[in-house]
């Protein structure tokens with residue numbers, strides 16, 4: 001990849017005077033200078049920097065060695081013992097027991113507030129409840145829930161007793177849930193009857209009842225009553241949440257775990273069909289999550305922080321649960337759809353609760369932009385002081401809208417680059433010390449050695465396209481892929497084996513000021529509405545359908561979602577017969593099959609993976625060795641033609657036919 005980026009964006013924004021004054025900060029120039037000094041020192045000696053950050057945590061036993069690096073396996077803060085829930089809750093009980101930790105609003109408008117003390121007591125009860133069901137240190141506990149306070153409690157209760165949580169996004173299908181529970185060997189599952197979404201209760205437990213019988217390791221299921229909908233319960237295995245916690249004491253000793261004890265597994269998509277169980281451990285993860293939240297959001301005593309991510313993604317782990325709570329920041333949690341009951345729900349939430357920091361995704365920003373400014377202008381958003389963006393590149397137009405219409409030019413924007421694998425934010429401005437430019441996450445945070453390099457691992461020149469790598473281990477890095485060390489090595493460390501760089505899978509360029517501009521994934525991973533999906537995962541769901549012979553899925557740029565999925569599908573001969581026999585001409589039958597396939601993918605993976613478009617094809621373009629040439633398909637859906645290198649294409653007529661199928 002040696003392309004020059006075409007994006008010309010020269011606007012620069014230093015933080016407003018109002019932002020600095022409200023935060024009692026020095027002059028921007030002074031902050032900038034101090035931050036530069038800090039970064040330079042941390043970049044020179046990252047281990048020393050992280051050692052200092054780790055000391056901000058509460059350790060039950062201090063660590064001896066900051067980093068043991070046996071490429072590509074890292075251990076951080078070795079010898080230390082600590083507990084994640086203690087760091088999120090107990091540490092605030094002296095000074096902030098009665099400060100709100102969680103303010104929650106359900107979609108129907110019901111609200112609940114938990115102070116740090118109340119949250120602590122609830123977590124203790126639940127932790128004891130889990131113990132009473134036989135959950136022990138080292139066991140894996142699945143969490144399949146919506147956005148309710150109990151989801152946060154569930155994570156912290158697991159951490160309290162040293163169990164490893166595995167949160168599975170509530171929008172995933174039963175099949176996806178089953179696979180993730182089986183792969184992680186989960187012993188217990190925490191779920192709920194249903195959740196409110198777009199005005200109606202949507203089932204969780206009852207929708208997955210059947211598949212739970214196909215998880216042999218699963219011994220206990222705990223069900224929270226949220227919607228009151230009918231929910232079948234398996235005697236002996238399934239228990240109501242309120243009954244489990246009712247009899248429990250509100251005191252549960254926090255288990256002292258090793259720094260490298262697994263805190264959680266979180267599944268994410270890779271470039272093959274099977275999702276990867278990303279494993280994060282305790283001491284390093286907590287260190288970087290706590291410190292990055294401080295650097296990026298500069299939390300103040302009176303902040304109310306609202307992150308719109310779902311608990312089922314890494315953002316929900318690091319920047320709803322652990323990061324803000326460890327920093328003693330009050331979190332606003334919202335259950336439902338951002339546009340229910342009206343397109344202005346988000347803005348009314350912010351005005352009503354007086355949110356000061358908003359952290360959301362470009363896809364949400366673009367949808368709000370499309371809905372129109374009037375829904376924003378109805379509400380007084382003057383409480384906001386800082387805005388954040390995460391999940392995909394934010395295009396300058398959306399950035400400017402966020403800056404002017406939401407932030408009224410007062411609020412800096414922190415565009416934060418990171419991944420499920422990195423655990424914490426890696427590239428982002430510190431809002432009081434870095435000038436921002438629309439469309440770039442700016443500079444690596446202190447202690448993060450991220451760079452843009454060419455195929456040989458050499459740093460690229462300014463504005464030359466290359467690959468984003470990380471050159472030194474960082475505390476919250478993934479430790480492995482659960483149960484699959486080989487895949488861990490192959491996916492992240494083989495590309496730059498000699499140089500020992502971590503390969504992010506992203507293309508990027510660095511501008512003349514050293515700012516990093518992310519150009520998107522260079523592998524078969526796509527970002528649809530801020531959700532990461534492997535095209536291979538969708539392909540493997542499609543070929544599992546009895547009518548499908550072969551499938552290739554590629555991404556096409558989309559104004560709102562970032563990317564849309566286009567699936568090229570060849571049908572088995574038996575299914576083609578149905579098409580040919582359709583008396584109405586094949587279009588009705590073809591449409592029926594396309595709808596059937598879309599519904600199938602939604603069932604196999606979840607509605608987020610449903611292809612936007614399905615093109616039925618007689619054959620797919622292949623190399624002589626039989627590999628599907630996805631590059632050509634990608635080009636075809638993006639530009640309408642495939643002009644690139646076709647020298648290895650086996651059958652040229654295939655391309656012509658595909659072009660014709662597009663014009664159908």
Ligand code: PRX
Nearest residue numbers: 390391392393415416417418419420518532
């Ligand atoms: O391609 C990058 C994109 O999202 C990928 C990571 O996805 P996931 O593991 O689901 O985590 C998303 C939330 C942290 C990255 O490889 N990405 C994430 N943040 C940004 C981004 N691309 C550009 N700018 C960002 N701020």
